[in-house]
Amino acid sequence: MTSENNTNEQNDHITTNNLSSLPNISDTDQSTELNNRIRNDFMSYCFSFLQDNEEAHQCVQIVWNKYLQCVGDIAILSAFFDTLPFHIKTSVLPKYQIEIIEWCKNLFHINSHALLCSTYYSETFQRVIRYAFKTDRFKKGIIYVPMDFDTNLKIDLTSSLSNIKFEHISNDISSEDMIDINQLEELIKRDINDTQSYPFMVIANAGSALLGHCDQLTKIKKLCEQYNIWLHVIGDLLGSLALFPTIKENVNINCDSLTIDIMKLFGIQNLPYLTFFLQSTTDIKQIDDNKSLVTSHPLYDFILHSPSISFLSVWSISQRCSRDTILSHMKVSFDLTNFLLTNLKDVNRLRILNNDNHQETYNYQRICSGDVPDDVLPKPVAIFRFEPNHILEVENMDDINGYIDLLNLWLFDKLSQHYPKMNLELLKSVHFQITKSNNTDLNQAPAHAIRFAPLEHLLDVIYQNDIQLFIQDIQRYIDILHATMTGRKNLSLIISNYENLSSIPMPNWAGVGAIRYIPSHINLSDIDEISINEINTIQAELARQLQTNDTAFSLGGGGGSGSGTDEYESMFYLRLGMIRKSEDLDILLRKILNAGKETETSLKYVEDMAEKIRTGIEKVQKDLQDENLQLFAQEGLLRHLPLVSNSEYPDDIT
The missing domain is CATH 3.90.1150 (Aspartate Aminotransferase, domain 1)
Known part of the structure; x- marks a missing residue:
């Protein structure tokens, strides 16, 4: 009885100590409430900038909800893991790394021996290069890449890794994002006996970044095996094997390592890049903490010295999401x-x-074994x-x-x-x-x-x-x-039927072209400033009239130092935009011709009226001038006439 009582007291003491180490319930509630308030305040402020765009607001909400559904609040677990001592993290990591690899194998049908999660794209290449690099070589390793390989990424890698250099494989047949296998083999044969460098790695595409093209990985892999070269593959098609519900066990991507952007494939924000190592990387070490053997990888150091939120995000998705949810965006x-x-x-x-x-060759046999x-x-x-x-x-x-x-x-x-x-x-x-x-x-x-x-x-x-x-x-x-293209081609021919219209070359204009209305009495071979002013007046008036009913017209030229499309650079012209039907060109030209003649007639009438008014004004001015001269003459005569008076006080008159 005494022993039993002592045991119970000891257990109660242990329980009390454990409870005392936990935070108070009220403190936990306050912390939760504070966290919720801070989060809500921050999100409300961000959403306030989307008040005028309900559609954008809904899209952001959808993406955010998907992240919460698939990833959750993994930042807390990450912060906790990062506070653990290094030797504890070393013991914890293998379990979750193995779970992630197994999950990725079942999802992507990729048989890999190791997996890296990287926050930055350049980081994935640095880790692959460092791992694959042959340490016994004192020469620079040559990395063969397609012509479209990211220039900034290349600069970043060469600045951080001094023992590599890049060789671009051009492809004049198809496009710059694919590797010409014949040229690749020629370069390898050239470089294999180089005293300063050696063939080290090929980076190929399976769904290139811009054009979506896919290299012939099966043939490139055979070439790399022949010359002992590491093959790394990137591209969106690497994850497309996941769209098959089942696949045979012996199927795998033809490469030594590959990188997948799961943020793109899953449609979930803030996910890392996954790099799979298909070559065996196992390195068994003795761990004495638990007196047992633990399988460890050389890549674990990379993982443990990186933010844990990368691999924990992937692990959280593997625990929370169904296959259909994960693959819905890609599908x-x-x-x-x-x-x-x-x-x-x-x-x-x-x-x-x-x-x-050649769809018969553009299939999964192109990239898989x-x-x-x-x-x-x-x-x-x-x-x-x-x-x-x-x-x-x-x-x-x-x-x-x-x-x-x-x-x-x-x-x-x-x-x-x-x-x-x-x-x-x-x-x-x-x-x-x-x-x-x-x-x-x-x-x-x-x-x-x-x-x-x-x-x-x-x-x-x-x-x-x-x-x-x-x-x-x-x-x-x-x-x-x-x-429009047909109209532009036939413009010069069609416009020859309209005597008052001339075409103007417009090399940087997507529309039909440009034309100018020339009055019948003006000879372009003997043109002066007065004629240019008249032509400009007509073009400006035409543009004003025609634009009220048709947006195909616009006024151009008149700059003197502008496009240089005509020898008379100071003269205006009408630009013709896009047309819906080829027949519309004749309609537009007739409209311009008729409006031009009306404008010319109106301007002629205005000029005639102006001339009559000017003549009348000149006549009135001349009559006034004559009348004034007569008045002046009369006033001058009166000044010279003697003044006669019978006043008794002649001295008062001045």
């Missing part, structure tokens, strides 16, 4: 892009720039531009590439104004040109294209109905562009 984005591309193929005179003509499905790779982006079906449509036009580019700029402006939620972007590349010239300098001039990438935008929600309306407007705008 919807790929479906929207595919829906747009499918419908754009039916739009006449619209060229899809990232449409692969094993018994991989032969499904076609999804497209993360859609890139398109307006182009004529045949070069004959614009064969007589000067600077074809430049003018088609102006039309695409007009198309981008219209689509961006009417569909801001689409978040369209404007790209420039030499590979977008419609024709190739014998002049090499002209071939290097970049052309514009329009890019749609729903995967990259979390705030704006887009539906298929929006895409359908978007496609209808594209078709309408394409018809306008084609009519």
